[in-house]
Amino acid sequence: MIRTATLTAALACLCSGTHLLAQDTTPPPAAPAAATAEKAAFAFKDGDRLVLIGNTVIEREQRYATLEPRLALALGETKVTIRNLAWSGDTVYGHARSYFGPPEEGLERMAKHLELLKPTVVLLCYGSEMAFEGLSDLPRFLTGYRNLLALIRKQAPGVRVIIATPPPLENLPPPMPDLTDANKNLSSFRDALRKFAGSQNTYFVDWFELMGGMPKPGQTAKPLTENGVHYTREGYQKLSTKLVQGLGLTPPQISEAELGGLQKEVLKKDELFFNRWRPQNETYLFGFRKHEQGQNAKEIPMFDPLIDQADAKIQELKAELLSNKKTL
Template identity: 25%
Template sequence: MRKLSTTLSYILFWLFTLSYGKVTAQNAAPKTAPADTNFNLKNGDRVVFLGNSLFENDMPYGYLEFVLTTRWPNQNVTFRNIGWTGDTVWGEARSYISSPSAYDLLIEQLTKAQPTVVFISYGAIEAQEEEEGVARFKQGLNKLLDKIEQLGAKAILLSPIPMMTTETPTQVAPRNAMLELYATTIAKTAAERSQRYIDIYQPMLALNKQVKISDNGVHLNETGYYYLATTLEKGLGLTPRQDSAIINISKNAGESTAPVKIINAGKDKGQVTFTLEPEYLPLPLPQIAEGTADKAQLIKIPGLKKGIYTLTANDDQVITASAAQWKEGVAIRHGASFNQAAQLRDLIFKKNQLFFQQYRPQNRTYILGFRSHEQGRHVKGLEDLNIIIAWLEGQIALTRHPKPMVYQLTLVK
């Protein structure tokens, strides 16, 4: 009997493997497929993040908004995050006891946000319905895209992210097979409608093998959103945020590459003063920055005489390294520009926090719902939050511009 049971187990495992392999092979998520190669944001654009927890959980970090608002610092672009944990293309997570219906509320919130560009992240929840739910998902996605077109906005579709836990491997494989199936559906829908699709499934799957980007295997942590932001930039066809800056003082007259301008290169090569004029603010590193150093800007200074050198920016110490290390390139992860980037990120967080409280008040039933006869007077308070939100957006606009920094490299020993 035990032998028969063992044989049956092998047969069932073999059948599952064939079935899973077939689903994976037929429905592997396509690579990023842009509808056009020249993505840009212009003055007056309103970018809306619409979807499930992938967007809502970025609110404490603000990475997605940060990378976009700093790419076009001279353009007045504003952002609204209406991601909702557990949501679907039918708005099913947004339901309340009173009207409007969940889907009508989704459309109401989207319309009120006045988008010109909408990033869409759905499919993770719907994938729980497996193959049987694909048709309904595609129907809802197309209906949502029709509405976005009616609003005159451009849609950019993202794939779901994979399940990343290793604690339950028997559950991960079939779950990820379904996520890939829905990612393929999203990609095909985008292609049919000539809209941009960005695959974040494969990049996150690969990154998870190198860096801890999730604490629970389902949602991204701060490091995960840091990498998602750079993946988004790449998917939009944007150039890398940071390039190496090279200062060659092997001769008395120093030479440099943009965005560096040499002010003074001492003949004794013991001191170099230069300005760095970055095009964008640096992307703030997560608190646990292990494995993210490759994203930092490198400053290479060959030609220094042997010794230890300290780099200061506007008289604040940045980093100390040897001449040999400066020759190879030193990663810059501190300084005034990083302080400015952190300040910008904090402003983004405060603005998004206020907007969240406005469009999803905790006591919605009493202010906007069927018991509004009790506390409906507070609607005015929700509307008044627009004044503070607008002020914070003004502060964001002032802070997102990178400032030229004067650096000085000095021989200390």
Template identity: 25%
Template sequence: MRKRKVVAILGYSLFMLLYRPHGLAFAQNKLQSVTESLNSPFELKNGDRVVFLGNSLFENDFQYGYIELALTTRWPDRDVTYRNIGWTGDNVFGVARSTITNPPTAYELLMEHLTKAQPTVVLVAYGGIEAQDGEAGLPAFKEGLTKLIDKIDQLGAKAVLLSPIPILSADSAESVAKRNAMLELYAATIAKIASERGKRYVDIFKPIQEVSKKIALTENGIHLNEAGYYNLASILEKGLGLGPRTEPVAIMISKNAAETTNPAKILDPGANATDLKFTIKERYLPLPLPSGESGLPGLGQVVKIPGLKKGFYTLTIDNSEVITASAKQWEKGIEIRQGPSFEQVHELQQMVLKKNDLFFFQYRPPNTTYILGMRSHEQGRHAKGLEEQSLIIKWLEGQIALIRAPKSRVYQLTLLK
């Protein structure tokens, strides 16, 4: 009787809330607020902790750090930290995490890892492993993903749901098509759940599939390589509603002067065009190109300088020689793919990788069973050492904060004689 009475009271209260004019308006405003939030560009705020949760899609980026690098350079003035708790072979029930003993169960470890990461934003990338179970596995996947979203909500964090990536090669074209059809079915399920729960959804399946027609993005048809993560980072930025990292710079040369518009500024407008100095106000650092991928489309600054006299011109940035090209090439536009900003972001990338390495071995050390598991009575004393790594991680995050913003640099274009 008590349960029925409570349910009746709650039902009546909800009825009154929705049908009283101000209650209906409140519900409509809340729905409108959620919709507007999802339609607006993604944003990270001061104090946010972003957690990457999923399978090998996130874990394998420990090698490159492109996803974190893309996000941390987008808000260089904000105190945002990142934790990658992706686990190869994992699903929404944390099946791959059963490395210690039982209890805790694999699912309990998944919940523990998520809770300890203290997220305010969680990027969730599951479905790739579960799709191997076919249509028969969809009900369990829906249940697991729903419970996971519930947990993220309970932690007071925002969930961003990602689709799986496609299979790019297999034993046969028929196998590729069959497996991708199932992955798309799971992606559609994730999109539907995201819509029903008012969560942001990013489709990375189709963009990866499209880019893969031009560039090799995987090591084995399944796991992304360095070029794959480079492209995934920019695909994710676009999927989150973030604009281009740079805007082309055009400097028009005339007989008397040089003129330009933002984000460039001529330092000496009346100077001879054969020795041109200017600055470019960079909003973000560029993403470093993958090693050995000189032909890969880049995200560097494009500079167009029409009106130059015939000849070859060398561009230096902060007195460091960057590129030499003909007047005709400068007129068409040159993409800057090296120089001080790329050196700065490469240093930043190495710090991100070092920080992530320390965190990886802190939350899942190789001898977990002896330090944290059923044999911790033998080496459990080392758990304190793992905790102390947090000091180094925090120090590295401080160093990352110091160099993630672009610097003002002086560009100089000089005619070769």
């Protein structure tokens, strides 16, 4: 049988509290009026280019195409294009996207992609490793996050930034480990990240709380993850709905069947873009073996018009859905 400690470590590799209080029957003090005021919606502008940056939970969204259709419809006539630059297992230091070199190489690669894309809005989600590593490295992490924000703002002057917390983990039946302590770490990390986001002039989305916050003791009755960490299709449907709500927008009242055509086109666009910015044979095209196949690098920009065509189709399908809703 696999030991729980070993499995916990494995999940930490795959993935990349409000502190537990003693029982107290004394009611909490009333929050000040300013704290209870409704949060203003994030101000998207027509023509915005939103770039998603983060680790596993963001990258895997392109498997299901649940966010872009919901956000597009929630924005109504406002047109926003979306590009997913997330990388599973990545950190604010650029570890995963560094390939064979140091983390700095990963940040350099990100800088080049940002220069190419010229985003007007960036949504970041980092820090899921804190669930397993604890918060002892939090000061260094926040310094790394601050440096990452500086890099993004240098490459995309005037960019507006959204920082989202990692969502909670789930307790599943054995042999999956108990992730209660990991969620306590995420809850405390969320509190620190909220303060950090405020100090960096960014829009903060508490994805942890929107997805239910600190889970109740015991095993999850209706799992939305495969293994406690990685969300399923149904999980991403909820993740995306809650993220749209966290941006102060109203998710569309529309069935999955009605979203089907739009999701299909988003999946197509996301695959084209993935092959554009992250080709499988990048070492041969641009790296130390480009002397073998570097002549084929000229084909990579040929994805751009195909991506633009997919964007246009997405906007066309969105307009049809909005028109149909108005006539009902």
